[in-house]
Amino acid sequence: xxxxxxxxxxxxxxxxxxxxxxxxxxxxxxxxxxxxxxxxxxxxxxxxxxxxxxxxxxxxxxxxxxxxxxxxxxxxxxxxxxxxxxxxxxxxxxxxxxxxxxxxxxxxxxxxxxxxxxxxxxxxxxxxxxxxxxxxxxxxxxxxxxxxxxxxxxxxxxxxxxxxxxxxxxxxxxxxxxxxxxxxxxxxxxxxxxxxxxxxxxxxxxxxxxxxxxxxxxxxxxxxxxxxxxxxxxxxxxxxxxxxxxxxxxxxxxxxxxxxxxxxxxxxxxxxxxxxxxxxxxxxxxxxxxxxxxxxxxxxxxxxxxxxxxxxxxxxxxxxxxxxxx
Amino acid sequence: xxxxxxxxxxxxxxxxxxxxxxxxxxxxxxxxxxxxxxxxxxxxxxxxxxxxxxxxxxxxxxxxxxxxxxxxxxxxxxxxxxxxxxxxxxxxxxxxxxxxxxxxxxxxxxxxxxxxxxxxxxxxxxxxxxxxxxxxxxxxxxxxxxxxxxxxxxxxxxxxxxxxxxxxxxxxxxxxxxxxxxxxxxxxxxxxxxxxxxxxxxxxxxxxxxxxxxxxxxxxxxxxxxxxxxxxxxxxxxxxxxxxxxxxxxxxxxxxxxxxxxxxxxxxxxxxxxxxxxxxxxxxxxxxxxxxxxxxxxxxxxxxxxxxxxxxxxxxxxxx
Numbered sequence: 001x002x003x004x005x006x007x008x009x010x011x012x013x014x015x016x017x018x019x020x021x022x023x024x025x026x027x028x029x030x031x032x033x034x035x036x037x038x039x040x041x042x043x044x045x046x047x048x049x050x051x052x053x054x055x056x057x058x059x060x061x062x063x064x065x066x067x068x069x070x071x072x073x074x075x076x077x078x079x080x081x082x083x084x085x086x087x088x089x090x091x092x093x094x095x096x097x098x099x100x101x102x103x104x105x106x107x108x109x110x111x112x113x114x115x116x117x118x119x120x121x122x123x124x125x126x127x128x129x130x131x132x133x134x135x136x137x138x139x140x141x142x143x144x145x146x147x148x149x150x151x152x153x154x155x156x157x158x159x160x161x162x163x164x165x166x167x168x169x170x171x172x173x174x175x176x177x178x179x180x181x182x183x184x185x186x187x188x189x190x191x192x193x194x195x196x197x198x199x200x201x202x203x204x205x206x207x208x209x210x211x212x213x214x215x216x217x218x219x220x221x222x223x224x225x226x227x228x229x230x231x232x233x234x235x236x237x238x239x240x241x242x243x244x245x246x247x248x249x250x251x252x253x254x255x256x257x258x259x260x261x262x263x264x265x266x267x268x269x270x271x272x273x274x275x276x277x278x279x280x281x282x283x284x285x286x287x288x289x290x291x292x293x294x295x296x297x298x299x300x301x302x303x304x305x306x307x308x309x310x311x312x313x314x315x316x317x318x319x320x321x322x323x324x325x326x
Numbered sequence: 327x328x329x330x331x332x333x334x335x336x337x338x339x340x341x342x343x344x345x346x347x348x349x350x351x352x353x354x355x356x357x358x359x360x361x362x363x364x365x366x367x368x369x370x371x372x373x374x375x376x377x378x379x380x381x382x383x384x385x386x387x388x389x390x391x392x393x394x395x396x397x398x399x400x401x402x403x404x405x406x407x408x409x410x411x412x413x414x415x416x417x418x419x420x421x422x423x424x425x426x427x428x429x430x431x432x433x434x435x436x437x438x439x440x441x442x443x444x445x446x447x448x449x450x451x452x453x454x455x456x457x458x459x460x461x462x463x464x465x466x467x468x469x470x471x472x473x474x475x476x477x478x479x480x481x482x483x484x485x486x487x488x489x490x491x492x493x494x495x496x497x498x499x500x501x502x503x504x505x506x507x508x509x510x511x512x513x514x515x516x517x518x519x520x521x522x523x524x525x526x527x528x529x530x531x532x533x534x535x536x537x538x539x540x541x542x543x544x545x546x547x548x549x550x551x552x553x554x555x556x557x558x559x560x561x562x563x564x565x566x567x568x569x570x571x572x573x574x575x576x577x578x579x580x581x582x583x584x585x586x587x588x589x590x591x592x593x594x595x596x597x598x599x600x601x602x603x604x605x606x607x608x609x610x611x612x613x614x615x616x617x618x619x620x621x622x623x624x625x626x627x628x629x630x631x632x633x634x635x636x637x638x639x640x641x642x643x644x645x646x
Contacts, residue, residue: 254519255518
């Protein structure tokens with residue numbers, strides 16, 4: 001069952017160089033209970049996509065396209081209607097638990113904020129719900145009081161509070177924007193397990209945004225690879241990770257030094273992608289990746305590539321995918 | 327065995343915490359707890375651990391930015407903390423640091439010439455402006471930037487390029503040791519690979535010694551020859567990189583390696599849900615006991631020492 005459908009989403013922002021499209025032609029569907037990963041380097045538009053879904057874009061941004069949640073286009077709703085969706089139907093975990101929590105409010109009050117706003121509960125029920133949430137995210141109330149402030153918690157515990165806030169109203173969709181970037185590997189593992197278990201047990205759909213290919217591999221069924229505001233490859237995680245087609249995806253994979261594969265006797269050089277991500281106002285005509293791509297030809301520099309469907313669940317936006325078998 | 331380039335001998339570092347009451351003795355936090363290390367010339371040494379374990383404190387002490395509470399640090403046989411200030415200042419050209427945040431570590435109001443040439447002022451011989459400019463231009467080409475970039479400012483560069491500038495600044499005095507404190511953590515993977523390749527090339531060319539501090543295990547595995555794993559200010563395991571990553575012996579190292587998310591989506595990790603740590607930490611017990619699933623009664627009353635075990639150093643009683 002399709003829960004969320006994004007059609008031709010474009011977001012433009014005002015910059016010093018005039019109005020620029022930050023993301024363009026984003027199309028995807030999210031089914032109930034699905035776990036979708038969005039992966040890409042910084043500046044590729046992952047977070048802007050997430051913010052667009054939450055209608056949290058800066059006021060001078062312009063959005064085109066459609067974001068359809070259960071038959072209604074979010075982009076056409078007035079602010080009151082959006083408020084009834086945001087935090088209620090779609091929950092979001094932000095990247096920096098340090099800055100995303102209010103430092104002068106107790107965590108109990110912060111978790112109950114969206115409950116007060118969306119669920120009509122009395123004070124006792126709210127308290128029960130908050131206690132239940134704290135238990136769920138692994139902060140039992142008898143050890144962690146509701147009256148603690150964020151600075152009294154560690155990074156992992158703060159992220160747990162963030163998760164409790166995001167799932168407070170049992171949302172249908174949970175967006176996690178780089179939820180573990182600031183954390184140690186051991187804590188990262190705990191938080192990822194927690195998010196995955198919560199999504200599994202409640203049937204929420206999950207959108208996991210990360211720059212870490214390993215995090216996406218362990219949490220998502222389907223994955224969307226983004227580069228400079230476009231989707232370049234999309235498919236089931238297994239397909240994309242094992243039969244990657246886009247040269248950019250391939251470049252990303254070859255650039256990670258592999259842990260756990262210490263079979264090498266001597267060191268190889270890491271394969272890096274030549275050049276760097278083009279600035280927003282310097283994005284080329286045609287394929288954005290053409291300048292850094294080994295396989296680019298004339299057509300890549302003149303016309304944007306269209307989606308090529310390789311299998312039911314695997315699409316690639318490239319003229320010269322790695323295996324031109326189609 | 328040759329004389330090591332850096333020798334760290336029983337280094338302890340205490341930091342004073344703020345007092346709660348006016349007349350009490352200030353409480354002390356022990357960030358490093360008896361660290362012994364030797365860095366051989368021309369090799370890369372990795373330091374791994376979670377945040378707050380004392381990695382950066384160790385880096386600061388090796389760089390002589392902080393004095394250890396007890397213990398000694400020898401650089402090329404010279405005791406860093408037992409020499410006249412002026413000599414230390416001249417010695418500093420031999421060890422340089424590359425910091426984590428390429429946005430915070432370059433002065434935004436100085437141009438690249440000013441930033442990269444600054445360490446040259448510690449040299450004994452004074453260089454003329456033209457000489458400085460020539461050396462800066464040369465080193466910029468070396469790290470993959472243009473010789474003409476000297477008049478630009480940091481904001482004109484991307485993250486990866488800024489880290490190259492930071493490397494150029496570290497290299498300009500021809501040091502023998504470079505301490506890289508999380509130097510590539512802030513970069514994207516594709517750029518990170520470029521910078522790592524650059525660092526390896528430079529090491530070969532100038533026979534540099536690296537002390538590589540990182541929480542990213544795959545980077546450490548890729549770059550280093552030797553690794554020390556630090557937990558709460560103590561080394562818990564020290565071995566050659568290959569041995570450590572192939573077969574970690576200390577339970578903490580195992581926990582760390584297990585926690586790295588696997589890039590293969592078919593390799594879903596099995597969770598050790600039924601295994602929980604059995605013991606609480608008390609005074610005198612092993613520091614890792616409250617997170618260790620292998621802990622036994624021995625660990626409660628004795629803290630293990632760092633001992634030779636299968637050709638490496640491990641601080642654990644239960645390594646089987």
